[in-house]
Amino acid sequence: MSVHMIWAQARNGVIGAAGDIPWRLPGEQRLFKERTMGSTVVMGRATWDSLPERVRPLPGRRNVVLTRDPGWKAEGAVVTHSPEEITEDDFWVIGGGGIYAAFLPRAEHLVRTTIDFDAEGDTFAPDLGPEWVVSSSTGWITAETGHRYRIDDLERL
Numbered sequence: 001m002s003v004h005m006i007w008a009q010a011r012n013g014v015i016g017a018a019g020d021i022p023w024r025l026p027g028e029q030r031l032f033k034e035r036t037m038g039s040t041v042v043m044g045r046a047t048w049d050s051l052p053e054r055v056r057p058l059p060g061r062r063n064v065v066l067t068r069d070p071g072w073k074a075e076g077a078v079v080t081h082s083p084e085e086i087t088e089d090d091f092w093v094i095g096g097g098g099i100y101a102a103f104l105p106r107a108e109h110l111v112r113t114t115i116d117f118d119a120e121g122d123t124f125a126p127d128l129g130p131e132w133v134v135s136s137s138t139g140w141i142t143a144e145t146g147h148r149y150r151i152d153d154l155e156r157l
Ligand SMILES: Nc1nc(N)c2c(n1)CN(C(=O)COc1ccccc1N1CCC(C(=O)O)CC1)C2
Pocket: 006, 007, 008, 021, 028, 029, 032, 033, 050, 051, 052, 055, 058, 059, 094, 095, 111, 112, 113
């Protein structure tokens, strides 16, 4: 089972605010799409709800949604009620905060975008222990909006 996690965070660790992402960086979204295309993506119900309907389910990927609600279902979503139920051998965890924290112990590979600003928000990236090391990095990319961001791949030592 190889578990990948992918997220974008502000310098101060914020990944979400009131059910949305407090920035819009199309270039970064394109990189997310490229990295996950063709794979299984696993997300919490709130992240599913945060996707615009036109891209829900995320096209070209098997969308697995984790929820405690036994009655929840949605067109295009494979519903799962606990992380232990996920037995796929290779998938990408795409949020949100609680889901990243739940899967971090099982993750083998992280793709972390850091945006070079501090954001206001209520949801944070998982705390990474010293066992996580950057295995490759894009270096700073300047977005159309002038914001700088970088994408690091991390592996466990
Ligand atoms: N590094 C990294 N990790 C993450 N987990 C995520 C990102 N960046 C960026 N994210 C989002 O913006 C979430 O999605 C969207 C949100 C609002 C509007 C469009 C979108 N979509 C973007 C993805 C498109 C696709 O993939 O097809 C469909 C449209 C999740």
